[in-house]
Amino acid sequence: xxxxxxxxxxxxxxxxxxxxxxxxxxxxxxxxxxxxxxxxxxxxxxxxxxxxxxxxxxxxxxxxxxxxxxxxxxxxxxxxxxxxxxxxxxxxxxxxxxxx
Numbered sequence: 001x002x003x004x005x006x007x008x009x010x011x012x013x014x015x016x017x018x019x020x021x022x023x024x025x026x027x028x029x030x031x032x033x034x035x036x037x038x039x040x041x042x043x044x045x046x047x048x049x050x051x052x053x054x055x056x057x058x059x060x061x062x063x064x065x066x067x068x069x070x071x072x073x074x075x076x077x078x079x080x081x082x083x084x085x086x087x088x089x090x091x092x093x094x095x096x097x098x099x100x
Contacts, residue, residue, distance in 0.1 A: 002031060002041060004048045011051075015059040019066050021052050024074045 003026060005013070013021070028049050029042030056062075 002045060004028075004045045007048060007051060010048060010055060013055070016066060016069070018052055018055050018059060019062055020070050022056050023070055023072075025049065025052075 005021065010018070010021075028045035029038060031045075032038045032041035035041075
């Protein structure tokens with residue numbers, strides 16, 4: 001089962017969601033390594049990752065604030081459904097300054 005969002009979801013996503021996918025989605029095709037579907041999955045996921053990259057560039061890419069908000073640890077929700085991961089947790093992220 002692909003962890004990738006649909007093309008429609010990529011077109012509808014905001015900058016934070018695009019950045020989250022770009023950082024946390026596995027490499028295209030990696031979910032199908034060693035299976036007969038590998039080439040098909042690689043092509044499909046590769047096209048979606050190319051679109052994510054294009055949208056990332058057109059939206060201005062990462063900023064230090066976005067990078068900090070997203071973090072470097074894959075969210076637990078991401079494991080269940082990466083297509084909604086950022087949207088499901090975006091309102092729960094506290095944008096606090098680090099404590100001294």
